[in-house]
Amino acid sequence: MYSKTVIDRFQNPRNAGGMHGANAIGQVGNAACGDIMKMYLKINDNGVIENAKFKTFGCCAAIASTDMACDLIKGKTIDEALKVTNKDVLKLLGELPPHKIHCSLMAEESIRAAIEDYYKRREKEIKKGSKKNA
Amino acid sequence: MERKIYLDNASTTYVSNEVLNEMIPCFNTIYGNAGSLHSFGRDAVAIIDRARDRVKDAINASKANEIYFTSGGTEADNWAILGVARANVNKGKHIITSKIEHHAVLHACQQLEKEGFEVTYLPVDENGLVSLPDLLHAIRKDTTLISIMTVNNEVGTIQNIKAIAKIAHDYGIYFHTDAVQAIGHVKMDVQDMEIDLMSMSSHKIHGPKGVGALYIKNGVRIDNITYGGQDQERGKRAGTENVPGIAGFGKAIEIAVRNQLVNNRKLKNIRDYFLEKLKEKVEFFQINGHPHQKSNAILNISFYGIEGESVMMLLDLAGICVSTASACTSKSLLPSHVLQAMGVPDEIAQGSIRISFGTNISKSDVDYVVDEIQKVVAKLRAISPIQPGRLN
Numbered sequence: 001m002y003s004k005t006v007i008d009r010f011q012n013p014r015n016a017g018g019m020h021g022a023n024a025i026g027q028v029g030n031a032a033c034g035d036i037m038k039m040y041l042k043i044n045d046n047g048v049i050e051n052a053k054f055k056t057f058g059c060c061a062a063i064a065s066t067d068m069a070c071d072l073i074k075g076k077t078i079d080e081a082l083k084v085t086n087k088d089v090l091k092l093l094g095e096l097p098p099h100k101i102h103c104s105l106m107a108e109e110s111i112r113a114a115i116e117d118y119y120k121r122r123e124k125e126i127k128k129g130s131k132k133n134a
Numbered sequence: 135m136e137r138k139i140y141l142d143n144a145s146t147t148y149v150s151n152e153v154l155n156e157m158i159p160c161f162n163t164i165y166g167n168a169g170s171l172h173s174f175g176r177d178a179v180a181i182i183d184r185a186r187d188r189v190k191d192a193i194n195a196s197k198a199n200e201i202y203f204t205s206g207g208t209e210a211d212n213w214a215i216l217g218v219a220r221a222n223v224n225k226g227k228h229i230i231t232s233k234i235e236h237h238a239v240l241h242a243c244q245q246l247e248k249e250g251f252e253v254t255y256l257p258v259d260e261n262g263l264v265s266l267p268d269l270l271h272a273i274r275k276d277t278t279l280i281s282i283m284t285v286n287n288e289v290g291t292i293q294n295i296k297a298i299a300k301i302a303h304d305y306g307i308y309f310h311t312d313a314v315q316a317i318g319h320v321k322m323d324v325q326d327m328e329i330d331l332m333s334m335s336s337h338k339i340h341g342p343k344g345v346g347a348l349y350i351k352n353g354v355r356i357d358n359i360t361y362g363g364q365d366q367e368r369g370k371r372a373g374t375e376n377v378p379g380i381a382g383f384g385k386a387i388e389i390a391v392r393n394q395l396v397n398n399r400k401l402k403n404i405r406d407y408f409l410e411k412l413k414e415k416v417e418f419f420q421i422n423g424h425p426h427q428k429s430n431a432i433l434n435i436s437f438y439g440i441e442g443e444s445v446m447m448l449l450d451l452a453g454i455c456v457s458t459a460s461a462c463t464s465k466s467l468l469p470s471h472v473l474q475a476m477g478v479p480d481e482i483a484q485g486s487i488r489i490s491f492g493t494n495i496s497k498s499d500v501d502y503v504v505d506e507i508q509k510v511v512a513k514l515r516a517i518s519p520i521q522p523g524r525l526n
Contacts, residue, residue, distance in 0.1 A: 010444070011451060016517040027519065031481030034441055034469070038519040055519040059443040063517070 002060060003094030010060040015070035019053040023121060026113025028106055035062045037106050039069070039114040047078045054110070061100035065107035068092050078115055084108065138453045139499050143338075144287055144315060144432050144490035145457055149382065150340040156385040157342065160378035168375045169365060178377050185384025189347055192391040193332065194323040202348045202367045203380050207314040207335030210348035211238035213371075214310040214331045217356040218279045219246050222308075226276020232256045232264050233475035234291075235283050236312055238333075240471075256282075261424040262291035262476050269301055279308045284316035288472040288488055289423030290432030292320060299328040308354060314338055314346070318390030319398060319429045330354050334387070336379065341386030345379030400493045401430035407497060408433070408489070411504040416511055418522035422473055422486060436478065436486040439522030440514040445487050448510040454503055457488045481520070 002010075022040035029035040035058035042051040052070035056063045068089050073081040086104035090096060096104060140148075149157075160181060166174025168182055183198070190198040204210045219229055231243055233255045243253045254272040256264050264282055273280075280302045284295050295311055302309035310331035313322050318339045324332055331354060335346040350356060356370075363372035390397075412419070412435075422434040437445060442458035449456055468474070469483035478486075515522055 007447075007451075010447065013517065031484060031520065032469070034484045036519050055517050057439065057518045057520050058441050060447045062441075063444065 001097055002064075005092070005094045006061060006064045006096065009064035009067045009093070013054075013063060013067040015053050015067050016055070016063075017053055018055055019051065022053070024114045024118035026110050026115070026117050028109045028113050029058070031057060034058060035103065035106055037062065037066050037110040039066065039110040041073075041114045041118065043078065043118055049073050049076055049078070049081055058103065059100070061096050061103040062106065064093055065089050065096075065103045066110060069107040069111055073111055078118070081111055082115060084111060136453050137502065138455075139495070139503060140455050141489045141491060141495070141503065142455045142457050143492040144488065146337045146343065147340045147492065149337075149342055150386070150389065152389060153341055153382045153385045157378040157382040160381050164377070168377060169363070178375070181377055181381050182375055185380045188384035188388045189334070189349075192317075192322075192387040193334075193349060194325050195349055195351075196325060197352060199368065200349055200352055202350055202371050203375065203383070204346050204348055204371060205344055205373075205376070206337070206346040207236075207312065207333050208238040208346075210333035210335070210346050211236065211312050212242045213348055213356070213359050214333060214350075215239060215242035215279070215281060216246065216359050218308050218310065218331065218354070219251055220249075221355040221357040222278040225278050226274070227251045228254070228274050228277045229279040229281065230254045230256060230269065230272050230277060230307075231281045232258060232283070234258050234262060234286055234288075234472045235281070236287055236314070239281055239283070239312055258291075258475050260477050261427070262286055262289050262422075262472065263424060263427070264293055264298070266294065266297055266301065269298060273301075273305050273307065277305070277307050279310060281310040281312070283312040283314075284320060284322070285313070285429045285432075286423070286472060287315045287432075288470060289434040289476070290315075290429035291424040292316075292427050292429065295329070296327045299330075302330075303328055315429060315432070317387060318394055319401075319431055321394065324349055324351070331356075336383035336386055339386045339390040342379050342382040345376050345383045347383070397493050398430050401491050404491050404493075404495050404500065405430055405433060408491075408500045408504065411500060412507065415504055415508040419511075420482065422476065422478060431490050431492075433489045433491070434473075434486055435489065436473075436482045437511050437514075437522075438482065438485060439518050439520040440511065441484050442486045444514050445485075445507075445510055448513065449487075449503075449506060452506045452510070454506055457490075458486065 019040035024041035027038045038055045040053040044050050052074050054066040056066045072084050086108040089104040164177045166178040168178040186198045186201045189201045299309040308330045312333045314335040330351045332349040337343040360372040418438040420436050446458045469480050473483035
């Protein structure tokens with residue numbers, strides 16, 4: 001049912017766990033559907049993703065997809081990371097059964113959710129900064 | 135050698151040697167078609183007759199001709215539901231079942247709805263029991279059939295079959311039960327329990343796959359759902375008889391019922407020991423199903439904060455075979471219909487696995503399994519965004 005890569009990533013995820021000092025955290029999904037993915041990013045001042053970690057409640061495919069998504073965006077700029085899609089995740093994983101494709105889509109969404117969180121935080125900082133200056 | 139422990143006996147079981155020995159001659163020695171009039175055919179008929187007697191005795195049917203062999207539990211369920219509903223349309227087009235039935239019953243009911251029948255799906259309580267007042271409320275003048283399973287396949291809850299059958303008969307309604315998970319675990323006496331139709335399967339009780347039976351009490355009005363054979367199963371179930379399968383099933387049910395008390399005690403000891411160890415080593419879980427009115431073979435466990443399929447997969451990688459009815463194994467994304475009907479919250483239902491014991495499991499097997507469960511659960515919780523302590 002699952003490719004060797006999926007099983008390997010599920011059994012030994014490279015990027016599992018939370019992150020201290022993450023400045024972008026995004027969460028997608030809900031427990032009722034069986035998947036919650038939480039993505040933690042450390043983005044530097046040049047807009048490059050220095051590190052990516054995840055926590056996932058979900059099946060084998062969900063865990064493998066988020067782990068692979070972390071690998072895909074590490075070292076990339078925000079703009080590059082936003083271009084990563086579920087097809088890239090699927091390509092690296094080998095394949096997923098048809099009813100598990102949504103796991104790769106959710107991994108893509110979790111990247112976007114984390115980057116959105118990063119922008120929101122920046123916006124707040126800028127507002128705070130402008131108040132101080134005024 | 136890698137250790138392998140099979141804890142999925144509610145899915146299927148191995149064929150026992152006694153059963154296999156009963157079957158072997160039917161493949162290459164007594165291989166006649168039971169429909170043939172010559173000696174090869176008559177020999178096959180003799181084998182089937184003996185198996186039919188064994189099934190009759192195992193469930194205390196009054197006559198052997200009330201046993202109809204089928205391709206398994208699913209066909210027996212389909213036949214009972216579709217056959218009785220369609221044969222009794224002059225009385226009405228309403229049937230009653232429960233929300234926690236096997237899909238072999240539920241999907242047959244959905245087919246009837248497409249044909250213009252009305253179906254009431256009774257709710258269950260948090261333990262998985264159908265309430266008798268609910269049943270009484272659901273009964274109408276045009277109700278022709280009540281179908282309630284004896285033992286639930288996911289959580290093991292045992293229904294009050296005798297009382298339900300009594301109610302059905304008070305209102306002149308036929309009563310069917312899916313006893314696929316009950317045979318060998320619960321004493322099934324169709325006369326004492328006043329059952330009109332009962333589905334059985336062979337491969338859950340160390341018999342071969344592809345064979346089962348429907349008990350149909352003489353006098354029950356039921357249509358055929360297979361067409362072709364004029365004389366097979368007394369004109370009610372077309373198709374060349376699966377002689378080796380039927381021979382094996384007959385032997386398997388005889389053994390299962392003969393050993394029921396001993397096996398039940400063994401299974402209870404294994405289950406109780408497992409639970410004791412699990413409570414020692416793992417936190418934050420719940421057992422789904424009735425606390426005591428349940429099969430000793432089935433244990434449905436929800437681990438908080440993690441998802442069932444992941445638990446199942448990691449255990450499989452450690453050589454331990456369990457099953458899950460959670461969203462990810464089925465193609466729908468919904469949690470198990472049984473746990474949902476019992477009111478188990480979705481996030482807890484998603485974390486469930488089903489362990490179904492066999493009598494061949496030792497204490498050392500259980501120790502190994504619990505140790506592995508402890509590791510697997512800790513590993514998955516470490517990478518889960520849900521804190522298990524916050525649930526419940």
